Amino acid sequence: MHTKLVVIDRDEVSAGSLNFDPRSVKLNTEVGVFVDSHQFGGFMHDEIQKQVRNFTYRLLLTEKGALRWHYDNPKASSVTGQEPGSTLFKRAIIGLTGLMGVVLQL
DSSP states (O other), X not given: XXXXXXXXXXXXXXXXOOOSSHHHHHTSOOOEEEEEOHHHHHHXXXXXXXXXXXXXXXXXXXXXXXXXXXXXXXXXXXXXXXXXXXXXXXXXXXXXHHHTTGGGGO
């Protein structure tokens, strides 16, 4: 299980498991909490800003339009032209799935 976390205007924090697709709304059991607190919202915003580079990639386009994944963690920074953690097999499956129109089933 993983969580989605949103901080709104440093005043409100929402954390839960809901995905923004029809399956989560109609088929899954989802949970969430909403906290209206300027103190907590500010704290969460500041912590996210301090920690985000350790756990995320920045996506940028080169001058030629190629996508690059930038990992800015000072202990292990890197730039790659392929989706991190992907393999040739995974990319092939994703390509085949795209051809089958699975998106229409969501």
